[in-house]
Amino acid sequence: MAWFVVARVLFVAAVGYSSYQLRPIAGDPILNVVFGIVMAGLFVALEIRSRDVSVPHLFGALLGGAIGLAAAKTIGAALYWANLGDGRVVFLHSLILLGLPYLGIVMGARKGEWLEPARLIGLFRVSGPSRRYRVLDTSVIIDGRIADICETGFMDGTLVIPQFVLKELQLVADSSDSMKRNRGRRGLDILQKIQKMSGLDVMISEVDFPEVREVDLKLIELARTLQGKIVTNDFNLNKVAQLRGIEVLNINELANSLKPVVLPGELMKVFILKEGKEYNQGVAYLDDGTMVVVDNARKMMGKTIDVVVTSVLQTTAGKMIFGRFIDSAQAAQAAVPAAVAVEVRPRQPAPSPAAAGK
Helix, strand or coil, X not given: CCHHHHHHHHHHHHHHHHHHHHCCCCCCHHHHHHHHXXXXXXXXXXHHHHHHCCHHXXXXXXXXXXXXXXXXXXXXXXXXXXXXXXXXXXXXXXHHHHHHHHHHHHHHHHCHHHHCHHHHHHHCCCCXXXXXXXXXXXXXXXXXXXXXXXXXXXXXXXXXXEHHHHHHHHHHHCCCCHHHHHHHHHHHHHHHHHHCCCCCEEEEECCXXXXXXXXXXXXXXXXXXXXXXXXXXXXXXHHXXXXXXXXXXEHHHHHHHCCCCCCCCCEEEEEEEXXXXXXXXXXXXXXXXXXXXXXXXXXXXXXXXXXXXXXXXXXXXXXXXXXXXXXXXXXXXXXXXXXXXXXXXXXXXXXXXXXXXX
């Protein structure tokens, strides 16, 4: 049995025994024991509920509650001249004493991220350009290309790795499915690689939003709180974040923009990997993953050939290139019938005038 379970049982028993001894409710002792156990259960439920709350938010709630309580006591002392015999005055005192601490707790919990060490240190720094935050999504971490982008120095600002994203990665890495388990471990290896890069600012954020269940919505709320951008390759998250006014850096869009520009009529060398869907088609892939569909190339599978680009199609998934392969033998065969026709049908000489007269 875990130590915290023992602590909870002892706490409930102690409160129940105290209620039995002190009798807060006049009447049956059993009723007082039940009352004490119920009150202790409420405290235990509050403790379980606050386990997922980050330390900055918890400290913000305590600090806000203390400030609200101090303000309520100050206002109550300033109203010493009021008639305490009047029920309305007593109610006003009670409302101030309960309302101000409540407001302090709620507001302090919501703005608890301002008590993070990084932000507290930033208050005492010389004013300069504000930090630019880049919040990483689970999919872009598993993808792995973000590590290469960071290594080249194109990713500026502070990379923020939320704690709930780490939990999701851990769940994927502990999955019973071997495919998901390998993807989760790959994501953890990518994070370790990013943390070891010199000159790169990486921050693990403890900020969480318990009232939000979906990880994508938590990422959007965190990016709005930090006034940063989300780095992802998830199409749905990209659209939802843009609808909510959050800027997104999409790795897939970056990869598509870096693909070489190919114009119709250009020659290119490709390796035919497999058959196409249509008759006599072959399929090849460029180094960046762009699909090249080549006509008249079915019999050239496993070979590197030169093709002529006929058209380029841009889709949401990327770019597709269509080309045509002209076999030299076919070109020669196409030229032979024309030559034979010239030899078989020679030009006839014109008839003489005498033959014409006859």
